Amino acid sequence: MTNKNTIKDKYHKLIETPEMLDYGVYLQCDKLLSCQKPIADLATADEMQFQILHQVEELWMKLICFTLVDILDYMEKGEHHRVVTLFSRVHKLQIMMVDQLAVLETMSPKEYQQIRLQLGNGSGQESPGFRTLLKLPTELWDSFNKYYLNNGDISITQIYDSEYCHDHKYAVAEAMIEFDEQLQLFRWRHLFLIHRSIGLGSKSLKGRPVELLQQGAAKRFFPQLWEIRNQMTDKWGGEYGKVRPSISNPHKSE
Numbered sequence: 001m002t003n004k005n006t007i008k009d010k011y012h013k014l015i016e017t018p019e020m021l022d023y024g025v026y027l028q029c030d031k032l033l034s035c036q037k038p039i040a041d042l043a044t045a046d047e048m049q050f051q052i053l054h055q056v057e058e059l060w061m062k063l064i065c066f067t068l069v070d071i072l073d074y075m076e077k078g079e080h081h082r083v084v085t086l087f088s089r090v091h092k093l094q095i096m097m098v099d100q101l102a103v104l105e106t107m108s109p110k111e112y113q114q115i116r117l118q119l120g121n122g123s124g125q126e127s128p129g130f131r132t133l134l135k136l137p138t139e140l141w142d143s144f145n146k147y148y149l150n151n152g153d154i155s156i157t158q159i160y161d162s163e164y165c166h167d168h169k170y171a172v173a174e175a176m177i178e179f180d181e182q183l184q185l186f187r188w189r190h191l192f193l194i195h196r197s198i199g200l201g202s203k204s205l206k207g208r209p210v211e212l213l214q215q216g217a218a219k220r221f222f223p224q225l226w227e228i229r230n231q232m233t234d235k236w237g238g239e240y241g242k243v244r245p246s247i248s249n250p251h252k253s254e
């Protein structure tokens with residue numbers, strides 16, 4: 001008997017069939033736990049974590065997108081505390097999504113190659129969760145512009161610098177930039193995962209060079225919120241570039 005079969009046999013003896021008590025009925029455990037490949041069909045024991053990780057990430061993206069739609073609604077109603085609280089939920093989910101990718105790095109490159117043979121032409125770019133997620137930054141920016149910038153009457157400079165008072169507009173702008181940062185951190189973290197498993201020099205199952213993903217990761221969804229940092233550094237740091245007096249030794253000229 002191979003080692004793989006021993007694991008499967010042990011697992012089969014251990015596993016509880018979902019009983020349809022209230023917990024299982026409410027959570028639909030029967031359906032949920034049958035969404036994975038039957039144990040007998042796994043190419044390698046690591047395939048179960050590969051499939052579950054992707055499924056879990058899809059669920060988190062479903063919840064993130066749903067929450068963002070809720071946020072759009074609260075922006076329209078002017079319920080700023082709700083907007084900030086729900087953004088905080090989104091950020092926590094995003095951080096989890098990034099952290100969870102580490103689980104896949106416990107899989108050896110060889111085991112991933114065995115799993116990869118099972119994937120057909122599948123690509124993460126077909127992820128329904130991610131594709132939906134990518135539609136939301138435009139919606140968020142339009143709402144932010146309409147309800148917080150009064151369609152251009154209020155500038156980002158006013159919020160961050162000239163009239164800075166850490167008000168609700170600032171809090172929502174910072175929640176938006178956090179969302180942008182976490183979304184792109186997912187892409188960067190995922191690049192390291194690819195680097196560890198298949199390497200960055202190879203092609204995806206769709207035949208596209210993996211470097212294309214790096215271009216996506218360099219994007220900023222709310223460039224105006226990033227640009228204000230540059231503008232402020234240029235304005236406040238007008239003297240940068242000249243050698244300024246040292247703080248440890250003010251009498252020293254250089």
Ligand code: HEM
Nearest residue numbers: 053054057104123124125127130187194197204206208216
């Ligand atoms: C060992 C694990 C993984 C490998 C080797 C891998 C590899 C890849 C590759 C090569 C691409 C480019 C696809 C193409 O151009 O057609 C890609 C895209 C993508 N993958 Fe993965 N992936 C892994 C795990 C995951 C997981 C767990 C998720 C979670 C949802 C995920 C989500 C995505 C997404 C959303 C894209 C599109 C990214 C973008 O457009 O910026 N991947 N992946």
